[in-house]
Amino acid sequence: MFKSSLKRDIxxxxxxxxxxxxxxxxxxxxAPSIPENGSVRVADHLLDSRGxxxxxxxx
Numbered sequence: 001m002f003k004s005s006l007k008r009d010i011x012x013x014x015x016x017x018x019x020x021x022x023x024x025x026x027x028x029x030x031a032p033s034i035p036e037n038g039s040v041r042v043a044d045h046l047l048d049s050r051g052x053x054x055x056x057x058x059x
Contacts, residue, residue, distance in 0.1 A: 035041070
């Protein structure tokens with residue numbers, strides 16, 4: 001009796017967790033966030049001829 005109840009409880013908890021995680025994924029991560037001209041901005045940043053880092057250099 002104890003084992004079947006324990007199995008049922010574990011399965012129920014796992015199903016609830018999967019449902020919650022799936023709903024979180026569909027709500028917040030429905031599409032990738034790609035900025036406009038993202039590849040152009042990255043190329044400009046990587047190929048920048050300035051020698052200094054705008055943040056003040058490495059720490």
